[in-house]
Amino acid sequence: MPSLNEIRTTFLEYFARNGHEIVESSPLVPRNDPTLMFTAAGMVQFKNLFTGVEHRDYTRATTAQKCVRAGGKHNDLDNVGYTARHHTFFEMLGNFSFGDYFKSEAIPLAWDLLTKEFGIDASRLLVTVYHTDDEAVEIWKKHAGLPDDRIIRIATDDNFWSAGPTGPCGPCTEIFYDHGDHIPGGPPGSPDEDGDRFIEIWNLVFMQYEQMEDGTRRDLPNQSIDTGMGLERIGALLQGKHDNYDTDILRALIEASAQATGTDPDGPQNIHHRVIADHLRSTSFLMADGVMPSNEGRGYVLRRIMRRAMRHAHLLGAKDPLMHRLVPALVAQMGQPYPELGRAQSMIQETLLSEETRFRQTLDRGLRLLDDEVANLPEGGALSGAAAFKLYDTFGFPLDLTQDALREQGRGVDIAGFDAAMAEQKAKARAAWAGSGETADAAIWFDLAERHGTTEFLGHDTEQAEGQILAVVDGNAPVAEAKPGQTVQIVVNQTPFYAESGGQVGDSGTLTTAEGRARITDTRKSVGVFIHFAEITEGVVKTGAGAVLSVDHDRRSLIRANHSATHLLNEALREVLGDHVAQRGSLNAPDRLRFDFSHNKALTLDEIAEIETRVNNFVRQNAAVTTRIMTPDDARGLGAQALFGEKYGDEVRVVSMGQADTGKGSDGKTWSIELCGGTHVARTGDIGLFVTLGDSASSAGVRRIEALTGAAAFDYLSGQDHRLAQAALMLKSGAADVPDRLRGLLDERKALQNEVAQLRRELAMAGGAGQSEQPGADTINGVPLLAQVLNGVTGKDLPGLVDAHKERLGSGAILLIADAGGKVAVAAGVTPDLTETVSAVDMVRVAVAPMGGKGGGGRADMAQGGAKDASAAQAAIDAVKTLLKG
Numbered sequence: 001m002p003s004l005n006e007i008r009t010t011f012l013e014y015f016a017r018n019g020h021e022i023v024e025s026s027p028l029v030p031r032n033d034p035t036l037m038f039t040a041a042g043m044v045q046f047k048n049l050f051t052g053v054e055h056r057d058y059t060r061a062t063t064a065q066k067c068v069r070a071g072g073k074h075n076d077l078d079n080v081g082y083t084a085r086h087h088t089f090f091e092m093l094g095n096f097s098f099g100d101y102f103k104s105e106a107i108p109l110a111w112d113l114l115t116k117e118f119g120i121d122a123s124r125l126l127v128t129v130y131h132t133d134d135e136a137v138e139i140w141k142k143h144a145g146l147p148d149d150r151i152i153r154i155a156t157d158d159n160f161w162s163a164g165p166t167g168p169c170g171p172c173t174e175i176f177y178d179h180g181d182h183i184p185g186g187p188p189g190s191p192d193e194d195g196d197r198f199i200e201i202w203n204l205v206f207m208q209y210e211q212m213e214d215g216t217r218r219d220l221p222n223q224s225i226d227t228g229m230g231l232e233r234i235g236a237l238l239q240g241k242h243d244n245y246d247t248d249i250l251r252a253l254i255e256a257s258a259q260a261t262g263t264d265p266d267g268p269q270n271i272h273h274r275v276i277a278d279h280l281r282s283t284s285f286l287m288a289d290g291v292m293p294s295n296e297g298r299g300y301v302l303r304r305i306m307r308r309a310m311r312h313a314h315l316l317g318a319k320d321p322l323m324h325r326l327v328p329a330l331v332a333q334m335g336q337p338y339p340e341l342g343r344a345q346s347m348i349q350e351t352l353l354s355e356e357t358r359f360r361q362t363l364d365r366g367l368r369l370l371d372d373e374v375a376n377l378p379e380g381g382a383l384s385g386a387a388a389f390k391l392y393d394t395f396g397f398p399l400d401l402t403q404d405a406l407r408e409q410g411r412g413v414d415i416a417g418f419d420a421a422m423a424e425q426k427a428k429a430r431a432a433w434a435g436s437g438e439t440a441d442a443a444i445w446f447d448l449a450e451r452h453g454t455t456e457f458l459g460h461d462t463e464q465a466e467g468q469i470l471a472v473v474d475g476n477a478p479v480a481e482a483k484p485g486q487t488v489q490i491v492v493n494q495t496p497f498y499a500e501s502g503g504q505v506g507d508s509g510t511l512t513t514a515e516g517r518a519r520i521t522d523t524r525k526s527v528g529v530f531i532h533f534a535e536i537t538e539g540v541v542k543t544g545a546g547a548v549l550s551v552d553h554d555r556r557s558l559i560r561a562n563h564s565a566t567h568l569l570n571e572a573l574r575e576v577l578g579d580h581v582a583q584r585g586s587l588n589a590p591d592r593l594r595f596d597f598s599h600n601k602a603l604t605l606d607e608i609a610e611i612e613t614r615v616n617n618f619v620r621q622n623a624a625v626t627t628r629i630m631t632p633d634d635a636r637g638l639g640a641q642a643l644f645g646e647k648y649g650d651e652v653r654v655v656s657m658g659q660a661d662t663g664k665g666s667d668g669k670t671w672s673i674e675l676c677g678g679t680h681v682a683r684t685g686d687i688g689l690f691v692t693l694g695d696s697a698s699s700a701g702v703r704r705i706e707a708l709t710g711a712a713a714f715d716y717l718s719g720q721d722h723r724l725a726q727a728a729l730m731l732k733s734g735a736a737d738v739p740d741r742l743r744g745l746l747d748e749r750k751a752l753q754n755e756v757a758q759l760r761r762e763l764a765m766a767g768g769a770g771q772s773e774q775p776g777a778d779t780i781n782g783v784p785l786l787a788q789v790l791n792g793v794t795g796k797d798l799p800g801l802v803d804a805h806k807e808r809l810g811s812g813a814i815l816l817i818a819d820a821g822g823k824v825a826v827a828a829g830v831t832p833d834l835t836e837t838v839s840a841v842d843m844v845r846v847a848v849a850p851m852g853g854k855g856g857g858g859r860a861d862m863a864q865g866g867a868k869d870a871s872a873a874q875a876a877i878d879a880v881k882t883l884l885k886g
């Protein structure tokens with residue numbers, strides 16, 4: 001009996017032998033179709049190959065595609081657990097031709113795989129074809145030898161397949177398996193077709209047309225093939241089972257659930273195990289593809305699926321969170337074909353544990369409220385909308401969870417009442433918002449949020465995605481379209497563009513529609529709506545159009561590296577400076593990063609060097625950067641650093657990087673853990689290199705470090721190195737000797753300066769530059785006065801000279817005027833025996849006045865002052881003489 005893994009391999013290898021490229025499953029979040037919530041068919045990733053917009057170097061492909069049908073157009077959530085063949089997650093096996101082969105090859109390929117490779121009894125197979133498709137009928141007859149009564153013509157959409165309201169489509173032929181007349185049910189097209197006897201196993205679509213937005217259909221450039229076969233269905237058939245949940249992978253998960261809860265895998269509890277097994281797969285695969293639980297969009301669908309499963313775990317009597325304990329069983333079953341599952345295993349387990357722990361806080365009380373409400377209802381009566389809304393709003397019960405709980409009792413919910421309660425809450429939120437002091441020009445964003453929900457951000461996982469334009473805003477008013485020359489703001493339903501927040505600048509890039517193109521210069525957000533600032537460059541960009549949004553990759557890469565380096569810097573600062581370091585602000589731009597933090601003194605060079613070393617050690621460690629979603633409390637429990645200025649909601653993103661070395665080798669402790677919504681490198685090595693530009697004061701008690709990473713850091717260091725080499729050349733030393741050589745030169749310079757000063761003094765004592773003899777003293781009014789104008793002497797030299805003259809004269813007054821290049825310094829001294837007669841302070845005051853100076857200060861025996869005009873030196877000397885004359 002082949003396992004599902006073997007069947008998958010057999011399928012892919014069969015088509016590979018027949019010239020098909022084995023292409024990996026695309027992610028569950030489609031990048032190329034903004035109208036789809038999740039990838040729900042194998043053809044999704046090839047949509048643009050069918051329409052001829054995209055070309056690849058193969059024209060035949062085969063895949064095993066991960067699919068989720070929950071939320072959005074394709075939604076099987078409500079039936080899971082209750083039927084044999086509904087899943088929220090399943091794998092679709094497919095073969096595709098992009099303008100290569102068509103019907104005449106597709107039908108034989110399928111028939112031979114089923115009857116020869118898989119050995120299915122041909123007499124049990126029958127097919128449907130679109131009622132006008134005579135060509136397909138003929139091929140079935142000719143190649144498979146099917147008689148007329150096993151080729152059933154169907155006139156409905158069942159045999160005309162399209163992925164959505166627009167896009168590639170065409171007639172199809174479906175292959176059915178007859179499980180035998182012991183099972184009730186009639187052939188397709190018959191009144192009993194919904195029975196379980198005839199099961200569709202494979203759908204071959206003859207892609208021929210493209211359905212356009214205006215309702216017309218045009219021929220595809222090339223006729224193509226898209227086939228889809230549910231692995232679980234063909235698996236059930238090949239494993240001799242009638243129920244998909246009895247196939248090996250799902251059975252293993254059901255048994256894991258039974259074992260973990262100590263319950264019977266079969267019997268009445270089987271329904272809970274089935275829901276748990278299915279939901280374990282969809283939730284784990286969605287998280288592995290980057291979807292995280294939230295209260296909106298895809299994240300809310302994920303949370304809804306999780307919570308449904310958690311209620312069933314509760315009904316099984318699980319006392320503690322269950323779902324995370326089942327992940328190893330899933331990885332054992334499916335980790336080999338889908339390695340992303342193993343890579344994300346710990347993140348998936350942690351997220352499930354945290355979600356279940358949190359939901360359990362309200363689940364019990366919510367279920368009691370539900371029981372009380374139901375107890376008051378008449379037989380079969382619906383739960384009031386108000387009660388369902390209270391369960392939703394207060395206890396975190398998604399509406400479908402409540403419906404699921406009531407279904408077991410044959411009851412429903414008053415949906416109109418629920419919608420009314422929801423509308424009332426929205427009205428209250430609007431009133432609260434209007435009263436919050438928001439400016440009127442923000443109302444347009446609030447309206448958009450209310451109408452379309454907040455923008456879904458895809459940029460953690462991709463830099464290019466398709467979105468639908470919800471609004472083009474010009475001058476604060478929505479417009480239908482914009483043309484070149486216009487600068488507008490564009491809102492889409494989902495975007496890879498990061499909107500400025502948490503210090504990280506907004507993304508720029510391009511937006512392209514079928515009819516026009518715009519340059520996105522910046523992205524910001526308001527009430528959860530991402531606002532793309534756009535300059536229309538070509539054609540016309542219209543509201544309602546589908547758009548390809550491409551982030552400027554190079555710029556984003558630089559921003560990412562800087563943002564991740566900021567986290568490493570934050571941690572290094574705390575290690576080197578102490579735990580008082582807390583973030584006070586940051587900027588993560590493409591060209592640099594800036595980090596403000598609490599610390600009250602300048603960093604030493606050694607501290608900066610130590611910080612750089614630590615950051616670069618973690619860069620070289622090249623550790624994976626991981627992101628998880630958890631409650632703020634759980635995050636803080638992990639030791640996560642909260643970022644300054646951020647308001648945290650119910651759940652936060654936690655970004656972790658680096659393995660700490662505790663001295664006993666790496667013990668798996670994460671080095672940096674921060675709450676952060678920004679975008680980050682995949683591995684720390686992507687930062688390349690980190691260098692600071694030093695630190696400065698930002699405000700009182702707050703320091704600022706600016707730093708560079710990657711190529712900018714290298715260019716900076718390379719420039720520094722070049723300058724050092726130039727210095728070494730000038731100093732005629734090796735680069736390593738530059739500091740010593742420089743220190744030697746500075747010492748030498750100091751010694752020379754001292755020597756020059758000494759020589760100047762000696763020169764001045766000898767009469768000053770240009771004077772040939774010792775100055776003499778004139779005695780005025782009994783006081784010997786030595787007055788002298790000096791060149792080449794500075795103010796600093798004057799006190800020493802005054803003292804020397806005092807000593808030489810023994811008794812007298814000295815006035816020295818130094819002309820030092822535009823500045824005039826004046827000093828006066830009086831020997832102790834004469835200070836009663838004349839004060840040096842007075843001498844300076846009268847001397848500076850004619851030379852344009854003022855004041856002067858000191859003591860009676862020594863005073864100094866400054867002036868401007870040395871040409872009036874004689875007038876200054878004369879003024880002092882007048883002073884002495886009394």
Ligand code: SER
Pocket residue numbers: 040041042043094161203204205226227228229
């Ligand atoms: N697109 C078709 C389907 O989903 C065939 O792959 O059924």
